[in-house]
Structure formats: structure tokens, C-alpha cells
Amino acid sequence: MRPGGIDLRQNFFSHYGRQLSTLAGLLGLSLVLWALTPHFLTVSNLLNVAEQATIIAIVAVGMTFVIITAGIDLSVGSVLAFAGVVMASALHGGLPLPLALMVGLGVGLLCGMVNGLLITVGRLPPFIATLGMMSVARGAALMYTEGRPISGFSENFRSFATGEVLRVPTPVVIMIAVYAIAYFVLRRTKLGRYTYAIGGNEEAALLSGINVKLYKTMVYALAGMLSGLAAILLTARLNSAQPIAGMNYELDAIAATVIGGTSLLGGEGTVVGTLIGALIMAVLRNGLNLLGISSFIQQVVIGSVIIVAVLIDMGLKRRGK
Amino acid sequence: MKKNLFLILLGILAITLIGCQRGNDQTGGAPRIALVMKTANNPFFIEMQRGAEEKAKKLGVNLIVQAADREVDVEKQMQIVENLIQTKVAALCVTPSGSREIVPAIEKANRASIPVLIIDTRVDAKALSESNGKIATFIGSDNYEGGKLAGEYITKRLGGKGKVAVLEGIPGHETGDSRLRGFRDAIKAAPGIEIVASQTANWERDQGFNVFQNILQSHPDVQAVFACSDLMALGAIEAIAAAKKSGQIIVVGFDASSEAREAVQRGSMDATVAQSPFTMGELAVENAYRLIKGEQIKEEIAVPIELVTKETAGSTQANK
Numbered sequence: 001m002r003p004g005g006i007d008l009r010q011n012f013f014s015h016y017g018r019q020l021s022t023l024a025g026l027l028g029l030s031l032v033l034w035a036l037t038p039h040f041l042t043v044s045n046l047l048n049v050a051e052q053a054t055i056i057a058i059v060a061v062g063m064t065f066v067i068i069t070a071g072i073d074l075s076v077g078s079v080l081a082f083a084g085v086v087m088a089s090a091l092h093g094g095l096p097l098p099l100a101l102m103v104g105l106g107v108g109l110l111c112g113m114v115n116g117l118l119i120t121v122g123r124l125p126p127f128i129a130t131l132g133m134m135s136v137a138r139g140a141a142l143m144y145t146e147g148r149p150i151s152g153f154s155e156n157f158r159s160f161a162t163g164e165v166l167r168v169p170t171p172v173v174i175m176i177a178v179y180a181i182a183y184f185v186l187r188r189t190k191l192g193r194y195t196y197a198i199g200g201n202e203e204a205a206l207l208s209g210i211n212v213k214l215y216k217t218m219v220y221a222l223a224g225m226l227s228g229l230a231a232i233l234l235t236a237r238l239n240s241a242q243p244i245a246g247m248n249y250e251l252d253a254i255a256a257t258v259i260g261g262t263s264l265l266g267g268e269g270t271v272v273g274t275l276i277g278a279l280i281m282a283v284l285r286n287g288l289n290l291l292g293i294s295s296f297i298q299q300v301v302i303g304s305v306i307i308v309a310v311l312i313d314m315g316l317k318r319r320g321k
Numbered sequence: 322m323k324k325n326l327f328l329i330l331l332g333i334l335a336i337t338l339i340g341c342q343r344g345n346d347q348t349g350g351a352p353r354i355a356l357v358m359k360t361a362n363n364p365f366f367i368e369m370q371r372g373a374e375e376k377a378k379k380l381g382v383n384l385i386v387q388a389a390d391r392e393v394d395v396e397k398q399m400q401i402v403e404n405l406i407q408t409k410v411a412a413l414c415v416t417p418s419g420s421r422e423i424v425p426a427i428e429k430a431n432r433a434s435i436p437v438l439i440i441d442t443r444v445d446a447k448a449l450s451e452s453n454g455k456i457a458t459f460i461g462s463d464n465y466e467g468g469k470l471a472g473e474y475i476t477k478r479l480g481g482k483g484k485v486a487v488l489e490g491i492p493g494h495e496t497g498d499s500r501l502r503g504f505r506d507a508i509k510a511a512p513g514i515e516i517v518a519s520q521t522a523n524w525e526r527d528q529g530f531n532v533f534q535n536i537l538q539s540h541p542d543v544q545a546v547f548a549c550s551d552l553m554a555l556g557a558i559e560a561i562a563a564a565k566k567s568g569q570i571i572v573v574g575f576d577a578s579s580e581a582r583e584a585v586q587r588g589s590m591d592a593t594v595a596q597s598p599f600t601m602g603e604l605a606v607e608n609a610y611r612l613i614k615g616e617q618i619k620e621e622i623a624v625p626i627e628l629v630t631k632e633t634a635g636s637t638q639a640n641k
Contacts, residue, residue, distance in 0.1 A: 045407040051403075240422045242419070286404050289400070290407060295390060296362075
């Protein structure tokens with residue numbers, strides 16, 4: 001059964017058609033860049049782009065779950081920074097690597113859980129609850145570090161960013177694993193089905209006996225934990241955990257999710273779409289750098305792509321009805 | 322087909338926007354040099370970009386200037402460097418957004434055998450040596466000299482005798498520490514001058530105001546103040562005005578921002594130390610060019626620094 005119980009055939013084009021059009025967008029963009037610069041379509045550059053996409057892509061998985069429940073999470077970037085600095089100080093304090101990683105994920109999970117509880121038990125709108133957390137987690141990260149970055153880690157830890165598996169950078173492998181798991185969870189588990197159900201019609205979900213509070217909280221906790229995972233990768237990448245890291249990541253993650261076809265109204269969306277959305281953002285930035293285009297124009301282009309993607313999405317939906 | 326709509330629109334968007342800008346890649350023989358700044362929307366870096374562009378035109382260099390949107394976005398800066406490595410630029414000039422965070426990017430450039438010239442902000446020496454990173458040179462203002470210049474100016478104005486206060490930057494910040502050392506060394510050479518207070522105002526204007534107000538409470542007889550940045554100096558000026566002591570205390574700032582130059586012309590600030598971002602940009606391109614040509618360049622290249630006083634304000638670099 002499809003999520004939301006819609007007939008499979010009828011759903012095929014509105015579901016996969018949307019992802020296909022996003023994919024076509026990515027391929028079209030790549031084609032343009034291939035025509036404009038010889039440096040774009042090389043194995044090393046494509047791996048480079050994939051690596052650059054990982055952090056936003058992983059944050060965007062959590063964002064996709066949250067947005068499918070018709071929520072929003074503005075705190076992901078700040079939670080990333082907070083989880084990063086706490087983990088970094090744990091590493092500097094001599095905690096064994098696996099435990100320090102657990103600390104990073106755990107801090108993210110806890111912040112996400114607090115978000116979830118504020119929204120479900122506290123009945124705050126997600127925008128307000130996570131806006132508050134955005135400020136609290138950022139402030140906590142700054143307090144914890146007195147504003148200074150924590151840097152310099154072991155080769156072991158840094159291999160999360162510098163390592164390779166069969167010539168593919170480790171972060172890319174981790175990203176693919178995260179997406180595979182998220183795809184499975186969203187499609188095949190209770191949590192996934194309930195995520196769609198809550199976003200589609202929360203009242204109906206409640207009436208049909210779904211523990212909405214529990215599953216919603218789980219979704220926000222998941223988003224927080226993924227911010228923790230992104231913190232691990234970012235810290236390894238820069239060999240430094242900054243209290244001001246991850247600023248505006250919530251916006252990039254929302255953009256990737258929305259370009260990928262997830263509706264801000266909730267009830268629909270896929271992680272595959274989000275992955276393509278994140279790749280489109282990374283390819284755009286990469287391509288504009290390769291072409292030597294000024295950063296001012298880059299902002300205009302990226303903003304335009306987001307608007308165009310959503311315009312097309314809305315157009316497709318209207319015709320589909 | 323609606324499926325193709327997205328593709329077509331994206332394509333049109335990309336082509337129209339890129340159309341007017343294309344050509345950077347196919348210029349053939351000219352060596353390609355990249356300048357990656359902290360940001361492109363700060364007067365200091367706009368000057369640097371202009372200097373680099375003018376030099377590039379003279380030398381026939383194909384210059385690519387890129388910057389992150391925000392000055393502190395170390396991850397964006399790293400992405401830009403990675404992307405430029407992909408285009409196989411001949412040399413990379415970088416003003417690091419983070420002294421330590423830039424090191425992994427330097428490693429990547431090293432692996433691709435692209436020389437890295439560090440401009441304006443030093444790389445953390447320890448982090449660099451730990452990762453075996455190599456830079457070709459550092460081109461930047463001699464902040465130590467700047468601090469010394471300020472110290473000598475105050476000594477001269479006070480006739481070698483008096484009480485001075487210092488507003489420091491954020492402790493541990495390389496730039497501020499060097500300015501402070503230079504200033505202290507200049508004062509040491511004048512035994513009649515005493516530093517009665519030296520406190521941080523964290524580079525901020527409002528803290529400059531508060532901290533200097535406190536200093537005035539505890540040392541009402543202070544005759545001069547050196548602030549490690551113009552913002553803090555401007556804060557101190559307001560504190561002086563609030564204490565109705567305008568004109569009685571010598572104020573020296575650092576950076577020669579346009580607001581500080583105006584203050585110097587008005588007479589509320591006595592002097593400010595000017596860096597020359599324009600010259601920095603020129604030197605960056607020039608030395609990158611020499612490096613590509615196989616010439617040796619110095620490990621460290623100091624950019625001249627000068628004192629802006631009422632006599633010279635308005636006629637120097639920043640107002641070009």
C-alpha cells in the first residue's frame with residue numbers, strides 16, 4: 001500500500017513523476033555545466049560535489065521527515081553547532097572515539113526531543129518551538145566554548161571526512177547509507193507511515209488511534225540526531241568545531257527538501273527527492289564557482305532555482321487534480 | 322511535457338545568467354589565478370579585489386575572485402577552494418576565514434600541487450605544521466609595526482611623559498595580539514610613559530564605550546588611549562564626550578575605516594593606523610604570477626602600513 005492509502009497506478013506519475021522532473025532538472029543543469037566548462041564532468045569533480053552536498057543532505061533528511069508531518073525545524077543548524085562543540089570537547093577530554101560520537105548524536109537527539117515535546121506536550125507551533133531552540137542551542141554552543149572554536153583531532157576521527165571506501169569519500173558513503181535507511185523507514189515502517197498520516201490529516205491520524213504525540217516527538221528527535229551526525233562530519237572536515245557553525249543550514253535544508261518536491265503543507269514528500277534537491281544545490285554552487293561567477297550572482301541564481309522549483313511543483317499539482 | 326518543464330526552465334535560467342559571464346575558462350594561454358576572500362561585501366575586501374584586478378590586467382593574468390556570503394563561513398570558503406582546485410588554477414590566494422579551519426583546504430591544494438598564498442590573516446602555525454601543510458607565502462600588514470607606530474605617535478604627542486590606556490581586541494586573536502605587542506614595545510622605549518590600564522573590549526564599539534568609561538572612573542588622569550581597532554576607539558570617543566573631556570585625551574585607533582577617517586578630520590580622533598588592502602591585492606596577484614613563472618618569492622611579505630592624522634586624512638588609499 002502507498003503511504004496515505006492512495007491507489008498505486010493513479011499515484012505513479014504524481015509521485016515518481018515529480019521525482020523524475022527533479023532528476024531531469026539535475027541532469028539538465030549538469031548538461032549546461034558540462035557544455036560550459038571542461039572541469040565539471042570529471043570523476044574527481046563529481047565526487048567533490050557529492051562530498052560537498054553531504055552535510056546539507058543529511059540535515060535535509062531530518063527536515064524532510066519534519067516537513068512531511070507539516071512541521072518545520074529551524075534549529076538544525078544551531079543544534080549541529082552545539083552537538084559539534086560538545087563532541088569536540090569530549091574528544092579533547094580523552095573520551096574514546098565511539099563514545100564521543102555517541103555524545104554528538106546524543107546531544108542532537110536530546111535537542112530534537114525537547115523540540116518535539118515543546119510541540120506535542122507544550123502545544124507550541126513548530127515554528128516557534130524550533131525558533132526558540134535555534135537561539136538556545138546557538139547560545140549554549142557559544143557559552144560552552146566561550147566563543148572559541150575547538151580544533152585539532154586525531155587522524156582516526158578525521159578519517160570520517162578524509163577517508164575513502166572503494167575510492168568514494170567516506171562522507172558520501174555515510175550519506176548514501178543514511179538515505180537508504182531513511183527510504184526504508186519512510187516506506188516500510190510504522191514510523192514512516194504515521195509520519196505521512198500525521199502530516200496528511202493530524203485529526204484523522206489521532207482518531208484512528210495513532211499516538212501522534214509519540215511519533216511526532218520521534219520525528220523531531222530524529223531530525224536532531226541527524227544534525228548531530230552532520231556535526232560529526234563537519235567537524236572532521238574542518239578539523240575544528242565552531243560554535244558559529246551551521247548558520248543558515250536550516251534554510252539550505254528546507255530548500256533542498258522543497259526543491260525535492262516535499263510539500264510544506266505536509267503529508268507528501270520523499271527522501272529521494274530531497275537527495276536530488278540537495279545535489280542540485282551543490283551542483284549549482286560548484287558550477288558557479290567553476291565558472292568564476294561572483295558570489296552576489298550566485299545568491300540570485302540559487303534563490304531563483306528554489307522559486308522556480310516550487311512554482312513548477314504547484315503547477316504540476318494543480319494539473320494533477 | 323510537464324516533465325521537461327523543470328529542465329527547460331532551469332536550462333534557460335542557467336544559460337541566461339551564465340551567458341553574460343562566460344569565457345573565464347577558455348581564455349587559453351593566460352595563467353589563471355584565484356583570489357578567495359573572506360567576503361565580497363566589506364570595504365576592506367572590495368579594495369583588495371580592486372587592487373588584485375588592476376594588477377591582473379597589467380600582467381595579463383586571468384583572475385578569478387570568489388568569496389563566501391558571510392565572512393565567518395569557513396565551510397563555504399572550503400567548498401570554494403575545493404571547487405577552484407577542480408578547475409586547476411595555477412595559484413590560489415586566500416584570506417582565511419578561520420586561521421585553523423583553512424588548513425584542511427590548504428592540504429587539498431597541496432595534494433593537487435597548487436601553490437597557496439595566504440593574504441591578510443595568518444594561518445595557525447601549529448595547525449599547519451601538524452598537518453604538514455605548505456604555504457608559499459604570507460602577504461599581510463605588519464600589525465606589530467602598526468602598533469609600534471601608534472605607540473611612537475602617542476609618545477611624541479605626550480612629550481615622552483604621561484599615562485595611557487589600551488583597549489585590546491579579543492585575547493588570542495593573532496591580529497590584535499601583534500598590534501598590542503608593537504604598542505607595548507614602543508611604550509617600553511619611553512620610560513616616562515606608563516600604561517595604567519589595558520583591557521579587552523572584544524573589538525566592539527559599545528564595549529569600547531563601557532570599558533573606557535570604567536577606565537576613566539578609575540584613572541581620571543589618563544592622557545591617551547590606544548584602541549586595537551577603530552570601532553573600539555570610536556566607542557572610547559563617546560565615553561570621553563560623555564565625561565565632558567573631549568579634546569583632553571589623545572585617541573588612536575587602528576584600521577583607518579571611513580568613519581575613523583572622518584573622526585580624524587573632525588578632530589575627535591587623533592590618528593588611526595591604515596592598512597592597505599589595495600596593495601595587498603596587488604601584491605597577491607604579483608607574487609602568484611612570479612611563482613607561476615618559476616621565480617622565488619619571500620616567505621613573508623609585509624604590506625606597508627601608515628599613520629593617518631589630520632594632515633593626511635582624506636588623501637590616502639581608502640578614498641582612491
